[in-house]
Amino acid sequence: MVDVIGTYRERVASGQILSDxxxxxxxxxxxxxxxxxxxxDPKPKEAPNGWVGKLLRRKQVDEAGEHPNGLYLVGDVGRxxxxxxxxxxxxxxxxxxxxxxxxEFMQETHRRFHQIKRDNPEIDDPIPALADMIAGEAALLCxxxxxxxxxxxxxxxxxxxxxxxxxxxxxxxxxxxxxxxLFKGKPGRDAFLPFIGFLKKNLDVLVLDAxxxxxxxxxxxxxAWYTPIGRWADAAMQRVFDELTGExxxxxxxxxxxxxxxxxxxxxxxxxxxxxxALCGVALGAGDYLALATHxxxxxxxxxxxxxxDNFDEARRFVTLIDALYEHRVKLxxxxxxxxxxxxxxxxxxxxxxxxxxxxxxxxxxxxxTLPHLT
Numbered sequence: 001m002v003d004v005i006g007t008y009r010e011r012v013a014s015g016q017i018l019s020d021x022x023x024x025x026x027x028x029x030x031x032x033x034x035x036x037x038x039x040x041d042p043k044p045k046e047a048p049n050g051w052v053g054k055l056l057r058r059k060q061v062d063e064a065g066e067h068p069n070g071l072y073l074v075g076d077v078g079r080x081x082x083x084x085x086x087x088x089x090x091x092x093x094x095x096x097x098x099x100x101x102x103x104e105f106m107q108e109t110h111r112r113f114h115q116i117k118r119d120n121p122e123i124d125d126p127i128p129a130l131a132d133m134i135a136g137e138a139a140l141l142c143x144x145x146x147x148x149x150x151x152x153x154x155x156x157x158x159x160x161x162x163x164x165x166x167x168x169x170x171x172x173x174x175x176x177x178x179x180x181x182l183f184k185g186k187p188g189r190d191a192f193l194p195f196i197g198f199l200k201k202n203l204d205v206l207v208l209d210a211x212x213x214x215x216x217x218x219x220x221x222x223x224a225w226y227t228p229i230g231r232w233a234d235a236a237m238q239r240v241f242d243e244l245t246g247e248x249x250x251x252x253x254x255x256x257x258x259x260x261x262x263x264x265x266x267x268x269x270x271x272x273x274x275x276x277x278a279l280c281g282v283a284l285g286a287g288d289y290l291a292l293a294t295h296x297x298x299x300x301x302x303x304x305x306x307x308x309x310d311n312f313d314e315a316r317r318f319v320t321l322i323d324a325l326y327e328h329r330v331k332l333x334x335x336x337x338x339x340x341x342x343x344x345x346x347x348x349x350x351x352x353x354x355x356x357x358x359x360x361x362x363x364x365x366x367x368x369x370t371l372p373h374l375t
Contacts (some may be wrong), residue, residue, distance in 0.1 A: 008087055009093060023080050030084060030085075039095075069203060071206055073173065077120045089172075092140055094139055095139075096137060098140070101143070101213065103295055104254075124276075127159050139169060142172045148183045152188075222333070224332060224333050224369070226335040231264060238351070244271045244298055251266070252264065263294075271298040271304070275303055276304045279302070299330055300334070303335060305337050307349075319353065333358075344357070
């Protein structure tokens with residue numbers, strides 16, 4: 001039978017990962033939760049609508065018994081939090097389970113919230129229906145990169161999570177931020193504090209104090225710029241993506257930005273991979289690039305062409321994109337027709353591009369690559 005600690009030890013023994021006491025301890029804790037959740041599948045019965053239904057539903061949930069606490073795995077970047085959670089998720093013997101990046105979950109939650117309101121104008125509060133929908137899909141929710149930056153998210157989280165826990169949903173989350181520091185220094189945080197207490201009551205907090213930054217070790221030795229464009233560069237970019245994602249399964253993601261959607265062709269483990277045209281050949285703006293820069297710690301871009309007044313719109317968007325990635329310390333890997341100083345050599349706009357070329361050079365440096373991502 002596949003379990004957490006056994007899989008972790010097998011990977012250490014095979015050399016896939018290095019032995020780390022902090023990771024081993026976290027794996028043991030996840031193993032304990034794995035044991036408690038074997039076959040976990042609470043299914044409160046449907047109750048009629050109205051106030052009688054609400055009472056019946058509440059009674060059924062209360063009588064369903066205590067559900068085990070989840071786990072909030074917190075630590076610095078690159079310490080293996082996502083890797084450990086993914087081992088747990090793959091091994092978890094829970095018929096209904098879901099693993100999702102927390103930012104994506106909140107975007108989905110807002111869409112569903114407004115859809116419920118549109119489809120059911122008689123409902124004053126969409127939260128119970130939304131919680132029913134989420135709990136019906138998964139009794140175990142695993143969130144990667146749990147973080148709260150938006151006041152709208154902050155206001156909805158407390159009531160939503162209270163409803164999910166009442167429906168016996170178990171949550172496992174990774175984060176770079178301790179619960180007590182969530183939404184710290186933001187306007188309206190006082191109203192968010194009860195949620196922090198509620199989160200700590202339902203999730204055990206485990207600090208992963210691993211000695212190494214494994215993400216930096218993966219980055220070390222990888223070239224960041226591949227030129228010229230061609231089969232060699234394509235193969236090199238594939239190797240970079242595989243190395244940075246730990247060969248985790250990649251998939252298409254969709255970001256919701258100010259009511260619009262932005263498709264990410266390929267993403268895994270906080271790394272996104274785009275073709276140049278998908279980012280700069282279409283009408284995207286600073287808000288789109290900011291969303292990418294805060295959502296992904298690493299971006300790969302294929303096929304950056306020579307830039308000139310003939311493709312000035314693409315060049316202008318590229319400058320805006322690089323500014324956003326640079327300001328948020330996103331790691332950048334590209335295949336391009338030329339080195340940064342030779343991308344835009346002549347014509348109107350070439351002088352302006354000098355600043356971008358300088359940033360592109362800096363973004364390849366060891367000093368930049370060791371900087372933490374700013375979300």
